[in-house]
Amino acid sequence: MGAFSMFAYSTLFSAPQRSKGAKDERDEANIWHHWYFSDRKMDTLTRMPLDPIDITILREVQNDARIANITLADRVGLSPSPCSRRVKLLEEGGVIEGYRAILNRPAVGLGLTVFAGVRVERHAQDHADAFVEAVLSMPEVVACHLISGDVDFLIEVVVPDMATYESTILRQLLALKAIRDIRSSFAMRSYKADGALPLSPIRVATRTP
Template sequence: MPKFDEFDLAILAALQDNARATNVEIADKVNLSPSPCLRRIRLLEEAGIVKGYRADLDRQAVGLELTVFVHFKVIRHNRENADEFQQALVEIPEVVSCYMISGDLDFLAEVVVENLAAYERLLTEKLLVLPQVTDIRSNFAIRNVKTGGKLKLPPMKS
């Protein structure tokens, strides 16, 4: 884990609160002058700690009414097979997140689509035809309780 000091952690927290804040606003919030604050932000970006900035959209407001958690079991557990499967999921825009998991199934993907008919098309035309898949199980979200939560940053180590 990279070594962060109190300023780095404060900057990361401030960016999670409002990534659109100006450098001056962030510097003021973390008690740094603007130049060192901007230098630290750039270093956090270059190190890949800050991976990017994006808008958090209201899914229903943009017509994406259905969230589905899709569990996959894949055939032949080897690196090549896993890499091919992962790349296939990365290329499907409806898959908004995906994890390799432990347990009875191998992968868990979060899929966001317009409605049940759109999910049926995605399932039959893209997911079920993936050669690595031996089993798919779908769980439909009833209500969104929390998404896009801020990360609880670990305390500084002395």
């Protein structure tokens, strides 16, 4: 997700809410805490120890995923075969999840980026599950995060225009009983998006090339 210069903020829809007592609030908090920390929902990736050579490889492939192995090997100070093995280990270990082209959104007709804060009903774990399942099936949703604060989820949506956002994404989300309300911020101009991750050798390991 990138940084943006200006945005317009509006609450689009809010479902009627019944009054709640302290016990209701505690029950909601307990359900949400259980859902967040559920082993079924958390991906437990064993962190692969990274040494400075690994970090350098990752920096290079982030900057240019099409870099030739022989060029990469020269930049990290390895011969081609050990360099290729390292890249393969980083892929198999889940550190490198994949390779893709970064497209210019307006150039492919996706001129509107929306950040939508979503609150869901918390009286059942199924509500959060239903929301996550729904957004994972929407190609227009390019990012989804469970967050702290006034909303439960923050999603990033790319669409051609406002009409498409209202007629597709909002319509699909509001059809879910899980949704309490949706608050949308519309990006006016993008200064940085899809940036490379800031890497440093936090977990230093020593191993043979």
